[in-house]
Amino acid sequence: MVATCPTATGVWGWLAKIADPEIPVLSITDLGIVRDVQVNEDEVTITITPTYSGCPAMDAIAEEIRRSAKEHGIEHLHLVTELSPPWTTDWMSDAARQRLRDYGIAPPASSLVQIEAAKPACPRCGSVETRLVSRFGSTPCKAHYQCLSCLEPFDAFKRH
Amino acid sequence: MAAPLVEYLLRLGDNCLILSQRLSEWCGHGPVLEEDIALTNIALDLLGHARFWLSYAGEVEGAGRDEDKLAFLRDAGEFRNVLLVEQPNGDYAMTTARQFYFDTWHFHLLSALQQSTDSRIAAIAQKALKEVTYHLERSTDWIMRLGDGTEESHRRMQHAVDDLWMYTGELFEMDDIDAEMLRRGVGADLEALRPKWTEHLQKTFAKATLEVPPGKWMQRGGKRGVHTEKLGYLLAEMQFLQRAYPGAQW
Numbered sequence A: 001m002v003a004t005c006p007t008a009t010g011v012w013g014w015l016a017k018i019a020d021p022e023i024p025v026l027s028i029t030d031l032g033i034v035r036d037v038q039v040n041e042d043e044v045t046i047t048i049t050p051t052y053s054g055c056p057a058m059d060a061i062a063e064e065i066r067r068s069a070k071e072h073g074i075e076h077l078h079l080v081t082e083l084s085p086p087w088t089t090d091w092m093s094d095a096a097r098q099r100l101r102d103y104g105i106a107p108p109a110s111s112l113v114q115i116e117a118a119k120p121a122c123p124r125c126g127s128v129e130t131r132l133v134s135r136f137g138s139t140p141c142k143a144h145y146q147c148l149s150c151l152e153p154f155d156a157f158k159r160h
Numbered sequence B: 001m002a003a004p005l006v007e008y009l010l011r012l013g014d015n016c017l018i019l020s021q022r023l024s025e026w027c028g029h030g031p032v033l034e035e036d037i038a039l040t041n042i043a044l045d046l047l048g049h050a051r052f053w054l055s056y057a058g059e060v061e062g063a064g065r066d067e068d069k070l071a072f073l074r075d076a077g078e079f080r081n082v083l084l085v086e087q088p089n090g091d092y093a094m095t096t097a098r099q100f101y102f103d104t105w106h107f108h109l110l111s112a113l114q115q116s117t118d119s120r121i122a123a124i125a126q127k128a129l130k131e132v133t134y135h136l137e138r139s140t141d142w143i144m145r146l147g148d149g150t151e152e153s154h155r156r157m158q159h160a161v162d163d164l165w166m167y168t169g170e171l172f173e174m175d176d177i178d179a180e181m182l183r184r185g186v187g188a189d190l191e192a193l194r195p196k197w198t199e200h201l202q203k204t205f206a207k208a209t210l211e212v213p214p215g216k217w218m219q220r221g222g223k224r225g226v227h228t229e230k231l232g233y234l235l236a237e238m239q240f241l242q243r244a245y246p247g248a249q250w
């Protein structure tokens, strides 16, 4: 078999298929965890950034990137972690926000809507009459809310 | 003594590591589920920050000690955290008071460190500050809720802020290491944080109907490795596995 050199587009393509271990409807590229891909002949450098500093999913994600790279015939992978600029939910695409909502998690407010106190709409019934139960939810990136219209509790992805 | 930068990074990392360990002790024991989750989330954030600082400390030191070796294989006298963070959890008021004193200081410290001439310190500070902003909002809320709550919660909250007051002076103490780091533009001016810290405290305590403790005498020593006996017990639990089974992994 003739080894072909990887391309950045190709690498981005398979990275987009790696799901976040805690929110499987989102991929690591949806979340903005992958910041950069550089290809130099057979060497690939992938730069990632953590969502939350202590996020335990980061180790699993790094492991999955390594495994996937090997599967795609990449022998020389450099996986670099960058903290700056710090991760923000503003990097999440509209399509990803919709997928979150469909999954039952209220998506983070967009920075275009600069209302700090804006409450998330209920992902089930769409009501904006919701209340914060706890600013810390089931994972570091989520807060816990309750809908005052349908009374269902729900997770909301925090704007960060 | 190690290079000033190593000492400085150990102080930053140890504060986060030791407070994280204390908060982890609440896991499964929180007064309500939401608080159990909140405290363990904060512990996780702080553990993440500790890893950033200690990894950097290990690299600068260049003696082959990584974040794990620094966390699990140092004795109490080698830890550089302030005395405040090693104080036991006590009741919920005590945990809340400790967190509020620390969060307010941590928030202003990280805000200042964002301007560090050391780009890695600035990047860690910028990253951590986003999370610590959340921590501070939460502990401020709880001070008001418990202070301006029932007679019982008020009494306990006042007792807790009084009891821990003597550990707050060390937060603003500038020693030779701090002065050297400030001179190089790497570190923060801790004395300059005091008015900001005091302002937030006075505002919050006023709303919480709490008295700002009047005491002037302060405990000190943590930054130089002189700790209260409580740190030893904490380390005995935290380090047990690596001490008993060196290099164990799972």
Ligand SMILES: [Zn+2]
Pocket (backbone or CB within 6 Å): A122, A123, A124, A125, A126, A127, A147, A148, A149, A150, A151, A152
């Ligand atoms: Zn609803």
